[in-house]
Amino acid sequence: MKKYSLKERIVETALVLFEKKGYHGVTVDQIVAESGSSKGGFYHNFKSKDELLYHIHDVFISYVLDKAREAYDNCETPVSRLCAIIQSFTKVFDLYKPHITVFYQESTYLTGDFNQQINEKRDKYRRLIIQVIQEGQANGDFRTEVPAEITAMAIIGMVNWTYKWFKKEGPLSIEAIATIFNDLLLHSLLTEKGMKQxxxxxxxxxSQPGIK
Known part of the structure; x- marks a missing residue:
């Protein structure tokens, strides 16, 4: 069994409490009591409850942005870059589903610099997807009649909704779902030239005959 650090215990406890009672329905005292921590332990890791909420948001947004940058650097073509980005994006809903659920429930309470930092990372992520699509359009792999900006937002919207319905015990693994997303998008985006790669x-x- 994994042994959680104090910071991890605080975060895991906050995720449960925020999802159940809402951000403003939970106090630092409750988080401390439920996590078996102390006020000193809490404030050693987080300056405030707002910073804790920011951390919950930042964990998965930083993950998808870092993975997208890795995909761009390590893959050689727009097709492979886009598919790798979608694979890592989809995987986040298996790795960080509680964080994402709290994000959608409580994101309105993230304000000031914390909100700005999260929005900047989200914008960077969106712009990177747009860049990959535009590069695919420029080299003839992706259809030019489909606006890159709208395509990027459609991708983000489609994958984001995974948090609502994905279940670990469901019939499809998160990897299988990522393959389905890639199949849908490639059949929508690829030109005749692109499809021949x-x-x-x-x-x-x-290429995945076991997926039905």
């Missing part, structure tokens, strides 16, 4: 096949459902 050998690498495309590895991202489509027909």
């Amino acid at each position: 050998e690498e495309v096949y590895s991202f489509l459902l027909q």
